[in-house]
Amino acid sequence: RITALDVRAKVIGEGANLGVTQRARIEFGLNGGRCNSDAIDNSGGVNCSDVEVNIKIALASAMRKGSLTRPARNKLLAEMTDEVGSLVLSNNYQQTLALSIARKRGLADIAHQSRFMTALEARGLLDRAVETLPSPAALAEREARGEPLTRAELGVLLAYAK
Structure with a gap:
């Protein structure tokens, strides 16, 4: 078994x-x-697909009414490629920037992060064990040791915040 200490990066x-x-x-x-989670590092493709699907949904009623043909729709989609690419790149940049800022703030935000997790749990939306997030007791121990949430943990909270 390879541990994090075995990785020389x-x-x-x-x-x-x-x-x-x-x-x-x-x-x-x-x-x-x-280290981010794979959901953060590989989010560009998913985000691009989401945008594409949403655009197609938005254009579907015009196609059903006959005011937009499939060739015209396809031409419009092709013309939107650069803009969609820019939006996806911007979104992904902002996502990783949010993680960097949260990580930099470290322990200053841990009480807010703890309350966020507790509120999600109370609503039945979050299972810390499933998401590999620290329990309240483990979080208190980490705070006492001066260890804030990692980028991977913050990525999970970012997903729930979205």
């Missing part, structure tokens, strides 16, 4: 889904490494 960028387990990402982060 400071940064891991996942180019595939589940290249690293969430537990390993967290361990790596707690040992000084920088």
Whole structure:
């Protein structure tokens, strides 16, 4: 079994889904490494597909009414490629920037993050064990040791915030 301490890198960028387990990402982060989850590192393709589907849904009624033909729709989609690409890149940049800011703030935000997790749990929306997030007791221990949430953990909270 390879541990985070066996990895002789400071940064891991996942180019595939589940290249690293969430537990390993967290361990790596707690040992000084920088690592997002695969959902963050690979979000561009998913985001691009979402935008494409939403555009097609928006154009569907015009196609049903006959005011937009499939060839015209396809031409319009092709013309939108650069703009969609820019929007996706901007979204992904802002997402990683949000994680960097949250990580930089470290322990200053841990009480807010704890309340957020507790509120989600109270509504039945979050299971910390499933999401590999620290329990309230484990979070208090980490705070006492001066260990804020890792980028991988913050990525999970970002997903819930969205």
